[in-house]
Amino acid sequence: MEASTNSVTQTVPSDDMDAVEIPIKRAIPQQMLVPCLNFPDQDEYVWRHEQGTVIEMDNEEKAMKRLNNKRLPFQAWPIAPIPGLTTAFSKSWLLLVKVPGGEAAEAFPSLADRFTIDMDSIIRRREGEFSLVRLAASRIANPYETIDADEVQRCAAFKVDVPRSWKVGDGPYQEMDLMATFQTASSISDTGSIALDPHKQQTIFVQFDANCLTFEAELAALRCLTVEHRLKEMAPSKLSLDAFKMLQNFSSPGWISVRNLHDEFPQLRNPCLRSHRVPRLIVEKFKAFNADHRAALEGLQSIPNSVYFVNGCPGAGKTEWNMVLAALIHSKRSPKSRRRHTPILFLVDINKAVDDAANRYYRLCQDAGLKRLRIIRMHSWPYEIRNSAKLNKGSDDIDAEPDFTKKFLTTASLAQHIETQRNPRQAPTLDEASWEYYELHKGDIFQGLCKLLTRMDEGEALGNEDWKALRRLVSLLYRAVLAQTDFVATTPVAAFGHFSKLFKPDLVVMDEAPHARELTSLIPIAFYSPLAWIFTGDVNQTRPFVKNDNKQSAERAGLQFNPFAEQLRTSIMARAAAVGAVNSKLLVNKRSFANLHRLPSKLFYDGQMSSGYDEASLYPPSTMYLKGYLEKLGGVKDVGENRLVVRLQGGKEQKLRESFWNPAHHDWVVKQVRLLLQDESFDTMTGSGKGTILIATPYSTSVRQYHASVKTWPEEWQDRVEVLTVDKAQGNEADVVFLDLVRTERPGFMDDPQRLNVAISRARQAEVIVMHPCMTFRRVAGGRRIRSKYLSEIWDDAVASGRLATL
Structure with a gap:
């Protein structure tokens, strides 16, 4: 399996000693390695994760260069200079930029990205022609989110630094305010004139910085835990090292010390006791916990080496459990603590989820009367990383004093x-x-x-x-x-480095942990020493993202084949689940009505996922209406659950830009969504209002085509519809889901259990799966056809239950 082509050398750095090159005799394998679930040998752990991360970092840089070379255009409106930010060298401008859909959305900067912009327009003045290119930029919060202009509210805001002096021909530099040529408002405070006038729109191109901070942070965490440190203050704590040793080899974890959070926070034993003075709203939420939630809370009495795993099925209330736990802890100061407060660090490896978590906890504490708590969200940390701060160099630049x-x-x-x-x-x-x-x-x-x-x-x-x-x-x-901050929600990468010296949490919670690569999950282990690290998520839904699957796909994409890809796709939490080291499971689905939990439970949870509703509650009026809608749509009788599989005659997949879409599927789904949006009886389950729809599909080309159609609809319709790839759908839900599987010749990559589980567990009230019978077979060596494992079961289940419609 480990056929070699070239030897490698490893440079072993640390925070407190010079990097030393040590030759490694092991060769990079030429075949995909089977992931290890336990690592009795730390050298094997380091080799797999370090080499895999180095290859992934190289591939990320190549992909970033390719993305930059595409020069995708974005629509922008330069508003005005930002007062107080002008220096001797540059003037800062505020630009509003339309957030695109489809492929361009993947290439749109986040609040944490580093990038420059190029203006497409050329400025012609009597001094000559000038181009505004390579302008340093950053995305900031849109300051106009609350003004009464929908288009403006939905824009992103960029701060762009424009040079003040420009070279004129062969002569000297002259001061010119070139961006003023495109200014659309008298000042940033002139909110009455802030508008997206198409005649004043400018086209910009984004160029991303190729600096791979995520991988630097991952490798720094690995080095911190595995390299000898001469300076004691630079070494990780014994608590961190014991936790790391256990995480490497769950079957032989070494020394086990047990943490009891109920001793630290007595209110966890019985939040209902009046002497604990837990706010009424938090007590009510605790009382609403099901048996699984309470068992997970009780399990906090015995946490091995301060690491606790909570695995939960779709709609199980994993994030809610985290929020209530945090509120219970914040309700009363620990009798063992010398500090007046109990800081909590909440980590999610997705920027949008950071905002969602912080805002959710902020509102919960407001409503509960815990208004003195300081709760903040943080997308990035002001690292000043020079180009020299690359792999195998010391971490001085990364760990330097930040400049805010x-x-x-x-x-x-x-x-x-x-x-x-x-x-x-x-x-x-x-x-x-x-x-x-x-x-x-x-x-x-x-x-x-x-x-x-x-x-x-x-x-x-x-x-x-x-x-x-x-x-x-x-x-x-x-x-x-x-x-003085009580709760910080951020990403693991933002929490790396100097931030850990300024914020010392008593509790670290990492939500959606199966989405994070192993070394990403090591960041809080390496750099923090809390009372406990709590990892929550669902190993049956999400996996970490790695660039390529096999040699062929890597070669087609111009990337380096990564034989460690499957190891990188196996998160710490997935390894723990595979060897029975998960501490608690949440298996009651509170999202899905109309028996929609049954099929994913059968396919992915050994039938253990149950509904949070009794028979009388499974079909409220809006859900019963959608039951009739599905029966009429498919021409079927008395569906036993609100899931319909539709085969469209004449549908055929088409390849476009190395991806796929299906015009017949597309037209049919768009028609049905339009009709449903106009149906006055289509109501939501999340309060009063009209029902929402999610269009999910595996392929980016298909998503782009759906986005193009949805953008032509009235705003009120667009607000009720979301279009996502299956890989982006985790964490989202809707009243009705249309799942377009696109392919008509083979299953593609959708026979993957995690991906398919996400796809068929997003709906609250009804689900329509558009698929072709050819997806129930796949080809193996020699051209022989065999049944696909999971897609064939979806098809067979629909046939057996009378929920298959051929239209």
């Missing part, structure tokens, strides 16, 4: 010059929380910072010493805010 100045000044300027209020039901970002804290204390402890900002507002150019003072004072401000 740019983000703080941007937040301050927008807050001062745009008369919009932050949404009171959303958690503030770290920058917003710091600005609000400064506003509260600028007359006392931050008088020095106030004087500097006043001078800047008056147009004074600060000298070097003043800038150093500004940076120091802003750093003190952020340190003060983090020292």
